[in-house]
Amino acid sequence: MNLVLHLLLLTLLPPLMGGVIGRVRALVAGRRGPPLLQPYYELVKLAQKSAVISPTTSWVFLAGPVVGLTTALVAGLMLPLGAASAPLSFTGDLVAFAYLLGLGRFFTSAAALDTGSAFEGMGAAREATYSALIEPALLLGMMALVLSTGSTSLAALLGGGAPSPLSVAGAPLLLVGVSLFLVLLAENSRVPFDDPATHLELTMVHEVMVLDHSGPLLGLIQYGAWVKLTLFAAILVRLLLPLGWGPAWADWALLPVGVVVVAAGIGAIESSMARTRLLLVPRMLVSACLLSAFGLLLLAR
Amino acid sequence: MPPIVDPLLVTALLLNFLLLGSSRLRSLIRWIAWQGVVLGVLLAVAHGDHPGPRTLALAAVAVAMKAGLVPWLLYRTTRQDALRREVEPLLSFVSTLLLGGVGTGIALAFGSTLPMLPEHTTVLLVPAALATVFTGFLLMTTRRKAITQVIGYLTLENGVFLFGLTLSEAMPAMVEIALLLDLVAAIFVMGITVNHIYRTFSSADTTALSALRD
Numbered sequence: 001m002n003l004v005l006h007l008l009l010l011t012l013l014p015p016l017m018g019g020v021i022g023r024v025r026a027l028v029a030g031r032r033g034p035p036l037l038q039p040y041y042e043l044v045k046l047a048q049k050s051a052v053i054s055p056t057t058s059w060v061f062l063a064g065p066v067v068g069l070t071t072a073l074v075a076g077l078m079l080p081l082g083a084a085s086a087p088l089s090f091t092g093d094l095v096a097f098a099y100l101l102g103l104g105r106f107f108t109s110a111a112a113l114d115t116g117s118a119f120e121g122m123g124a125a126r127e128a129t130y131s132a133l134i135e136p137a138l139l140l141g142m143m144a145l146v147l148s149t150g151s152t153s154l155a156a157l158l159g160g161g162a163p164s165p166l167s168v169a170g171a172p173l174l175l176v177g178v179s180l181f182l183v184l185l186a187e188n189s190r191v192p193f194d195d196p197a198t199h200l201e202l203t204m205v206h207e208v209m210v211l212d213h214s215g216p217l218l219g220l221i222q223y224g225a226w227v228k229l230t231l232f233a234a235i236l237v238r239l240l241l242p243l244g245w246g247p248a249w250a251d252w253a254l255l256p257v258g259v260v261v262v263a264a265g266i267g268a269i270e271s272s273m274a275r276t277r278l279l280l281v282p283r284m285l286v287s288a289c290l291l292s293a294f295g296l297l298l299l300a301r
Numbered sequence: 302m303p304p305i306v307d308p309l310l311v312t313a314l315l316l317n318f319l320l321l322g323s324s325r326l327r328s329l330i331r332w333i334a335w336q337g338v339v340l341g342v343l344l345a346v347a348h349g350d351h352p353g354p355r356t357l358a359l360a361a362v363a364v365a366m367k368a369g370l371v372p373w374l375l376y377r378t379t380r381q382d383a384l385r386r387e388v389e390p391l392l393s394f395v396s397t398l399l400l401g402g403v404g405t406g407i408a409l410a411f412g413s414t415l416p417m418l419p420e421h422t423t424v425l426l427v428p429a430a431l432a433t434v435f436t437g438f439l440l441m442t443t444r445r446k447a448i449t450q451v452i453g454y455l456t457l458e459n460g461v462f463l464f465g466l467t468l469s470e471a472m473p474a475m476v477e478i479a480l481l482l483d484l485v486a487a488i489f490v491m492g493i494t495v496n497h498i499y500r501t502f503s504s505a506d507t508t509a510l511s512a513l514r515d
Contacts, residue, residue: 171307171308171311172311175311175315280324282395283322283394283395283398286395286398286399287318287322287398289402290318290398290399290401290402291315291318293402293406294314294315294318294402294405297405297406297409298311298409298425301409301413301425
């Protein structure tokens with residue numbers, strides 16, 4: 001039962017985040033906006049189209065979207081979405097989690113390079129630079145959690161063992177939470193790190209890497225991106241609202257609600273600030289690393 | 302000391318990072334003013350639930366100086382036309398941020414090895430003071446403009462103020478008033494110096510001071 005619920009949440013929830021973000025942005029701008037289920041319709045539409053594949057590309061071009069989605073889904077099996085345990089859980093799986101996402105990013109970049117387009121190469125270079133700066137922030141934040149729970153498995157880290165960030169003992173975790181939110185925005189190419197709605201190749205980071213993908217392949221990429229966003233939102237929700245304070249159904253219900261709240265927050269940020277200059281991005285990511293490291297130091301004292 | 306002190310100290314430390322990371326003079330002044338507010342609140346709450354009228358008055362004076370008068374003077378200076386709004390760092394923001402992080406880490410490690418009264422070892426007071434002093438040093442040495450160096454001095458002074466909190470039980474008024482007087486005198490001297498630098502070089506770039514010319 002838990003497994004079925006977990007899989008349902010993991011596969012069906014992600015596109016809803018896109019719908020919520022789009023709706024919040026539209027509401028702030030004074031429009032009605034697309035329906036909440038729009039991303040689902042778009043995925044169905046993309047799945048029915050045929051894909052155009054350039055003759056200069058190789059199997060790497062096809063592997064990009066496929067590996068990107070599968071790594072995100074497998075990483076999702078390691079998170080405790082509702083129950084205190086995850087379907088796939090072993091000692092040290094937080095490292096596997098981080099590097100599964102890294103593997104996905106590597107294949108997305110490789111697929112972009114495979115097309116031989118100058119713009120896509122530029123996007124891949126930027127994505128690689130960002131990820132090198134994101135990784136320490138993510139892992140340092142996870143290390144702070146490891147220190148406060150004494151376990152190295154994600155299911156235990158986020159499964160209610162850590163003190164609540166709103167208590168005095170857990171106050172450093174609040175810093176980690178802020179840092180992980182910055183990681184979420186950067187990792188998923190949201191404003192202020194990247195503008196997912198831009199139409200100018202020179203300013204793109206993530207979007208430029210998928211310009212040559214079309215039809216079902218583009219659908220896989222978009223779905224994979226939503227899954228990844230949901231994973232990070234779920235980490236945040238579980239960090240701020242530890243499991244196990246109520247009945248089991250409350251734990252399960254809390255996650256979708258929390259994820260929708262995170263999506264609304266992302267929408268609010270996207271409609272209230274512009275994308276920062278590319279040169280400022282490293283500074284913000286280094287600040288995220290420092291926040292994580294600072295939380296870690298406070299916990300280690 | 303009451304447990305509320307720790308979140309306030311963490312806020313002051315976070316403001317250190319914001320000071321190191323901001324690239325606009327105005328935001329730099331805003332963050333230093335906020336740090337002044339945090340320090341004033343710290344002074345008011347550091348000695349239990351019922352601060353006496355003298356402590357409250359001292360806290361009010363500290364906030365008025367650190368978050369009112371001095372930032373206002375600095376803000377007035379930034380309105381001069383010759384002054385560009387960007388902070389001009391000698392070392393990039395990312396490296397100063399990293400240096401600040403390393404300094405904070407060392408302060409946290411070193412602060413716990415000092416022989417201190419038991420009521421000061423449970424809170425972050427001394428590490429936060431050391432880290433803030435270090436941030437002030439960094440700001441003073443790695444920024445080009447005279448006004449950013451003044452802000453660095455203010456940060457350093459905030460660190461000394463935090464250190465003073467450990468003594469304020471014994472002789473509260475002495476320590477704080479002496480510190481605040483120091484601050485005012487220093488700000489006036491620096492204001493005059495900045496003005497002189499302007500008048501002589503028609504910019505506030507301190508690197509011009511190290512070059513010889515007729």
